[in-house]
Amino acid sequence: MTFLITILKKTVLAVIMVCMAWSLALAAAHNISSREAKTLMEKKKNIFLLDVRTPQENSQTRLPGSVLIPIGEFERRISEVPKNKTIVVYCAVGSRSKPVAEYLSKNGYKNVYNMTDGIVGWYRNGFPLQR
Template sequence: MINEIDSESLRKRLTDGEDLLLVDIRTPAEIAQGAIPDALLMPMHLIPLRLSELPKEREIVVYCRSGARSYQACAYLMQQGYERTLNLRGGIIAWARHGFPIESPTP
């Protein structure tokens, strides 16, 4: 079972200063259109190569465009022993629909 979080809950937890690690798994072309501030940019195909960058003790929120790829990525991370993994339901589309901040990534 994949745990999920909605945009409103994520925004509240970030605003409250909770120690969440946001991981944007979209392609560089998608990320160029904007990302959630402070997200770690890690295209989905690189996750197996960059697992060491993801601390198992932190809660990790994975997101993509719509929530489908990030759901699969959460399943993979859980198989690798990451128990504190959340999928952002609806992805960055849902986040943007609520008017929450999106910033252009720095190159």
């Protein structure tokens, strides 16, 4: 019984350590709201707006000046994302953009931001959209 408890403790400790390491790795991408993203875009002109939604979603509406690279094509098209610009990644509500922002941050891209409320938050705040 003591042997099983020792193994269980070591397993739990290992899981905690892996979770902590994963959290640190993900910390490089910054989460910002659409309001914060708009402020950032007003202050910095060297911004690359990355839309990771589907072509169908993008054809309905998008942020002005954004570039569409659907999440399913992202790894193949990563070379289209400039390393010398601040990057704001968005989708509909922030769920698809988050892993893309994290991937960019872990692969040498600096100043990467995930817009946590996505284009839905942008729209709700009354910010301009392109149709």
